[in-house]
Amino acid sequence: MMRERLRMFCTRLTLLVVITVFCIPVATVSASSKGGSETYTIKKVDGSGKMKPAYYSTAWKFQFPKEWEIGATVVDKKRNMMIVMYAVKSKENELFSSTKNKEYGLASYDLTTGERVWKISLSGLFEGDFSTYAYMDELEIQHNGEIIITGYITKEVQKMSETGDSYFQSETIGDAILTVQSATGKITRKIVTPVLENNDFTVKGPWLLSDGRLMTASSLDFDANKTLLRYYDRTGELIKSIEHNGHLAHFSNGEYVYIVKYEHDFNKLTVTVRDEAGKVLRNYTYNREQGKLKKNQVENAWKAEFLPDGKFVVSANIYKNTKEQPLLFKRISVFSKHGKRLWMHNVAASDSDRDSLYYTIIGDRLYVMNYKASTLAEIHNGKMLKPVKLGTGPLSERMTILGDGMFYTQKRSHLDHNKGYYYVGAVKPVRNILQVTVPDHTSLKWTDSTRVLLFNYSNNQMTLLRVK
Numbered sequence: 001m002m003r004e005r006l007r008m009f010c011t012r013l014t015l016l017v018v019i020t021v022f023c024i025p026v027a028t029v030s031a032s033s034k035g036g037s038e039t040y041t042i043k044k045v046d047g048s049g050k051m052k053p054a055y056y057s058t059a060w061k062f063q064f065p066k067e068w069e070i071g072a073t074v075v076d077k078k079r080n081m082m083i084v085m086y087a088v089k090s091k092e093n094e095l096f097s098s099t100k101n102k103e104y105g106l107a108s109y110d111l112t113t114g115e116r117v118w119k120i121s122l123s124g125l126f127e128g129d130f131s132t133y134a135y136m137d138e139l140e141i142q143h144n145g146e147i148i149i150t151g152y153i154t155k156e157v158q159k160m161s162e163t164g165d166s167y168f169q170s171e172t173i174g175d176a177i178l179t180v181q182s183a184t185g186k187i188t189r190k191i192v193t194p195v196l197e198n199n200d201f202t203v204k205g206p207w208l209l210s211d212g213r214l215m216t217a218s219s220l221d222f223d224a225n226k227t228l229l230r231y232y233d234r235t236g237e238l239i240k241s242i243e244h245n246g247h248l249a250h251f252s253n254g255e256y257v258y259i260v261k262y263e264h265d266f267n268k269l270t271v272t273v274r275d276e277a278g279k280v281l282r283n284y285t286y287n288r289e290q291g292k293l294k295k296n297q298v299e300n301a302w303k304a305e306f307l308p309d310g311k312f313v314v315s316a317n318i319y320k321n322t323k324e325q326p327l328l329f330k331r332i333s334v335f336s337k338h339g340k341r342l343w344m345h346n347v348a349a350s351d352s353d354r355d356s357l358y359y360t361i362i363g364d365r366l367y368v369m370n371y372k373a374s375t376l377a378e379i380h381n382g383k384m385l386k387p388v389k390l391g392t393g394p395l396s397e398r399m400t401i402l403g404d405g406m407f408y409t410q411k412r413s414h415l416d417h418n419k420g421y422y423y424v425g426a427v428k429p430v431r432n433i434l435q436v437t438v439p440d441h442t443s444l445k446w447t448d449s450t451r452v453l454l455f456n457y458s459n460n461q462m463t464l465l466r467v468k
Contacts, residue, residue, distance in 0.1 A: 041437040042452065042467055051435055054467050059451070060114030061463040069102075070455060070462075074139035074147075075111065075446040076182065077403065082109045082446075082453070083147065083182060084462075085135055104132055106147070106180060114464065118185035125190055128153040128173055138400075141182050142208045149178040150206065153192065177206055179214065179236075189214065189236030201247040201259055202227060213239065217248045227258065246272060250306040255281060257306070267301070271339060284339025288314050290331070292344070296321050297328065308364050310337030315359055318346070327351050332359045332366065332379070343382035355397060362401055362427050371395045374411070374423075376430050388430040391423040406433065408447060420444075434467065 044054035064070060068086040075082050087102040104122040109115065122130060132151035141147055153176050156168045172195055179189040193216065202219040209215055214232040220243070227248045231239045246258030254275060261270035267288050273281045288301035301316040316331045329346045336342055347368055349357050356372040359379070366379040370387070372394050377387035396410045405428050411421040422444045424434040433449050441458040452465045 039439065040442075040452075040454070040465065041435075042465070043435040044467060045432050045434070049432070051432065054434075056452070056465045056467045059112075059464040059466045061461055062114050064107075064460040064462065066460055068460060070457070070460065071135040072137055072139045073445045073453075073455070074141060075453065076141045077111070077448065079141070079145070079182065080111045081117070081182060082111050082462075083107070083139060083141070084109075085132075085139060085149075087135060102131075104130065104135065106185065108182065108185060109462075111464070114462070120180070120185045120187065122149070122178065125178070125187070126153050126176060126192060128155040129170075130176055143210075144208065144212060145182045146188060146208065147180045147182055148206055148208065148214075149180065151176045151178075152195070177214070177216070188234065189232065191216075191232055191236050193218070193230065201249060203248055203250065205251070207251055215251075217251070219247060222247075225260065229256075242278075244274065244278065249304070250312070252306070252308060252310070255310065273337075282338055286335060286339045286341070289316060290314075290333050290341070290344060293318065298322060299331070305361055307361060307366075311335060311342070312337075313359070313361070313366065317349075317354075325351060327354055330357060330359065334366070334382075345379050345382050345384065347384070356394070360399065362407065363405060365427065367427070367430070369399060371397045371409075376425070378427070378430055385430075388425070388432065390425055390432065391421065391435065395423070402446065402448070404448065406448060408444060410444070422447075 042054045042056050043051040046052045064086065067088050069088070071085045071087060073082065073084045084107055085104065086107065087104050105120060106122065107119040108117040110117055122132070130151055130153055132149055134149050134151070139147055152172050153174045154170045155173050157171045159167050159169050161167060174192045175195055177189065177191040178187060180186070181188055202217060204217055206214050206216045212234045216230045218228045220226040220228050225246060227244050227246060229242045229244065233239050244256070244258060246260035248256060249259050250257040256274045256276070258272045258274065259269050260272050268285065269288065270285045272283050275281060288304070289299045291299065293299060298319045298321065299316050300319065301314050303315040304312055306312045312335050314333045314335070316333070318328045318331055320326050320328055327349050329348045331344060331346045333344045334342045347357065353372065356370065358369050360367050360369050368377045368379060368384060374391045374393065374395050375387035375389055378385045390409060391411055393411055399407050399409045401407050406424065406426045408422050408424045411423070418440045420438045420440060420442065422436040422438070423432070424436065424447050425432050434447065434452070436444060436447070436452055438444065438454060442454050442456045444452065445455050446453040450467050452467060454463045454465065455461070456463070
């Protein structure tokens, strides 16, 4: 009888220990990996808006092949997939250019399990060496499930020096576009176009149209003021090429916005908006610089961007005395799709704020991002709403925009160089979601309110954490 009671007591004690191990609330959890032990800290905003330590668990983790250099990563929640672009440096060229003679590829993984679905190589598809602009950029999955990858093709061309010596020189022989179906990894288009002149006023695309065609734009010559549009079918065959007067500044919803005339040192611009058939939808003229300045103030407009609904935003810096220094404030001027100025907004700035204070577009709204103060504020009809503090201390001067109106930015502590600090938030309205602290050799690749995707570049390991 005593032995039976002792056995029951030990069983209950064991059960108590097991329950205790899995249920103690801790802010930091160690996640072991093949390359060592990782320690992360995650905080989640509570109902009162304060950050509180959060539980999390490891959904999956795996290591990429050691010879892979992982570049751009994209997550599609709707399709439940993660796709990475990788590069493998050829051994015979390890000591030369870090981008030359690499084998590029894509690999897709199930977001729930971490299992690989497909892998394809992007090398050997063209005559010449293919290099991609997308390797360290952001990949995007289009509405039809395709991924568009742009790049260029080079060949080694034999040359002769003035002294008669023979040598080889790499020359760009064309621009290249690949499209890949994300569900299968099948390459759907391989397009090569001549290398044409481009400028700051012409956007290149490419754009995937609603009917599945692909369109590109190129400036034929800046002085000639013409744009060449090319349309390709679903297999990459050229359907038609069309020339239009003006430089294509924007395309969306079937409307082509051309700058057809520049006056007064590129300040006064004449715009024509057409449809695909070339029919003129509207014309307007606007000034990039708006004036409304005090004595001895100088305005320098430097960028124009478009909102999804066709409105456009001109950014300018306001200086004292000259367009050099000192900086007084930054300005945006918002215009309707018909070229009428709707409103302006100024934010005080100084020379020290030049690279840390920006207006930015997220989705269909305008915001002011202050990296030095670590704040984000929406601009609504010319008025700035209350700034939201994203973190402590200055942030790195980059914001990554995710789907569902979410974003993240990063801070690296001057006191602790062995950690990276990520601040995850959302807009509509601006609010905090998560704070994620990782070891220095780890970067955040993607997140939503319940999952965090991390990449350890010291051992090539990808980890998905579930936040509770």
